[in-house]
Amino acid sequence: MKLSVFSAKPYDKTYFEAAHAEAASSDSIKVTYHDFPLNEETVSFIKDTDAVCAFVNDSLHGAVIDMLAERGVKAILLRCAGFNHVDLDAAARHGIMVANVPSYSPEAVAEFAVALLQTLNRNTHRAYNxxxxxxxxxxxxxxxxxxxxxxxILGVGKIGLATARIMKGFGCRVIAFDPFPSKAFEEYGEYRDLDTLLAESDVISLHCPLMEKTKHIINDQNIAKMKKGVLLVNTSRGGLIDTKAVIKALKTHHIGGVALDVYEGEGDLFYDDHSGEIIHDDVLMRLMTFHNVIVSGHQAFFTVEALTEIAECSLRNLEEFMKTGSCANALGNTDKGAKKSSLPVRNV
Structure with missing residues (x-):
């Protein structure tokens, strides 16, 4: 089985090679690494490949899936939990299996969300400088x-639950909204409808997947329902937030501060060094002029434990596919997938 890994940074290669060396079927899998993303322009580089491994900002829309099928690709392995960047219906039409890594160190993302909150709240970044x-x-x-x-907390999957556990330990009152409530959360707080959560929260932390119903869930209308001075943290998906609406609320001081590890236009920016370039995203540049805004580059997942599990689970998915033609983490059509992903972890 020949596997092509895209958007492969040096750390990806390090952990994949370690996992590959330990894999039961290591001799049966040949891995090739590409440092560029998988998209409509780069799919033509695929030759003689059985499976591709993609990351969060790779583009796997219908046209790319069609070209993968033409090249004989049988499986798409996602090094993340979220799959909003994949056309699952197109993959199903071509009989291509798509599998994700549904859970990897949820505590890593929860801890980072709390670190962002603490930094934003206590201005430690400004004090350091x-x-x-x-x-x-x-x-x-x-x-x-x-x-x-x-x-x-918006979204009580494994990461939302881990965040609730930490904030409960801080002595906070924790409330949550999730259309698929989990009993496990009730140990740490209480469920509320969305409007009540927006109105009562001093801090709002986003931990839900990006899909049609959650895109721009933080918008002008919902911001207006929030407390004045609310702190907003997003370590999930950039598209959950209407950035222009947040900028307006920062200018009027309705939002007291924002900490983002994700951004809706991050695809062409994050994971690469642009320090020697002019960044043409005027919305992001305006956002970063506020002293009460922190932006990091989608790093909340970035721990030894998470990278180890991502690599090992991706290879397990491939091994299982080689043996059975599918795997336990295979994603179905869009509706089925949406139900499956309503509780998971951060969609890294």
């Missing part, structure tokens, strides 16, 4: 005690 310049003044660094505050 000041201190390096010999400025130890406290003006402008005032934060709020999180103990006793209400934290609203």
């Amino acid at each position: 000041r201190a390096r310049e010999g400025n130890f003044a406290l003006n402008g660094l005032l934060g709020r005690t999180l103990h006793g505050k209400t934290v609203g």
